[in-house]
Amino acid sequence: EPEVTQTPSHQVTQMGQEVILRCVPISNHLYFYWYRQILGQKVEFLVSFYNNEISEKSEIFDDQFSVERPDGSNFTLKIRSTKLEDSAMYFCASSEVGQNYEQYFGPGTRLTVT
Amino acid sequence: GNSVTQMEGPVTLSEEAFLTINCTYTATGYPSLFWYVQYPGEGLQLLLKATKADDKGSNKGFEATYRKETTSFHLEKGSVQVSDSAVYFCALTSFSSASKIIFGSGTRLSIRP
Numbered sequence: 760e761p762e763v764t765q766t767p768s769h770q771v772t773q774m775g776q777e778v779i780l781r782c783v784p785i786s787n788h789l790y791f792y793w794y795r796q797i798l799g800q801k802v803e804f805l806v807s808f809y810n811n812e813i814s815e816k817s818e819i820f821d822d823q824f825s826v827e828r829p830d831g832s833n834f835t836l837k838i839r840s841t842k843l844e845d846s847a848m849y850f851c852a853s854s855e856v857g858q859n860y861e862q863y864f865g866p867g868t869r870l871t872v873t
Numbered sequence: 874g875n876s877v878t879q880m881e882g883p884v885t886l887s888e889e890a891f892l893t894i895n896c897t898y899t900a901t902g903y904p905s906l907f908w909y910v911q912y913p914g915e916g917l918q919l920l921l922k923a924t925k926a927d928d929k930g931s932n933k934g935f936e937a938t939y940r941k942e943t944t945s946f947h948l949e950k951g952s953v954q955v956s957d958s959a960v961y962f963c964a965l966t967s968f969s970s971a972s973k974i975i976f977g978s979g980t981r982l983s984i985r986p
Contacts, residue, residue, distance in 0.1 A: 861922070863919075
């Protein structure tokens with residue numbers, strides 16, 4: 760069964776450093792998403808991406824964040840200058856069509872900022 | 874705005890007990906409703922869904938019915954197993970919130986042998 764993959768599974772970085780989290784969505788999917796889950800808290804939407812541009816973003820997704828689909832398979836989330844409060848589990852998801860179609864989630868990348 | 878409120882945890886039950894995790898929602902329009910499960914150390918998996926009023930989603934012995942009149946989508950299972958221990962998230966999407974999923978705060982379920 761096709762699945763969303765994410766790398767790395769765990770990333771440790773120092774405050775102020777840039778990180779890139781990588782995702783490979785399911786191949787025939789057209790919508791891509793990033794969510795995050797701070798330890799012990801709810802899963803929060805960050806951004807959705809369609810047709811090579813952001814279709815929606817949350818208040819969390821400020822100028823420190825960016826997303827890119829650099830080739831036909833990868834979807835990346837970049838945090839330019841990490842802060843302690845960016846420590847969280849980051850989930851990538853993809854779906855065939857945006858509204859009300861099932862989103863398939865990857866296993867997540869745990870980001871630890873020290 | 875749209876939101877999901879679910880039963881606070883943790884919930885601890887004995888094996889073979891009956892499970893109910895309450896979930897209510899606030900949304901404009903006609904949302905689709907979901908239950909996601911997160912097993913220890915793993916990502917989010919869709920457990921079941923319902924896309925319109927009175928629909929019943931079911932999977933792995935779990936059920937939830939979309940109740941528009943009470944804006945609820947309670948998760949139930951008749952006989953839980955130790956392997957059901959996980960965190961359960963109620964969630965919704967709606968046209969007014971585009972394609973993003975809005976999650977509840979999660980309920981941690983622990984099953985004693």
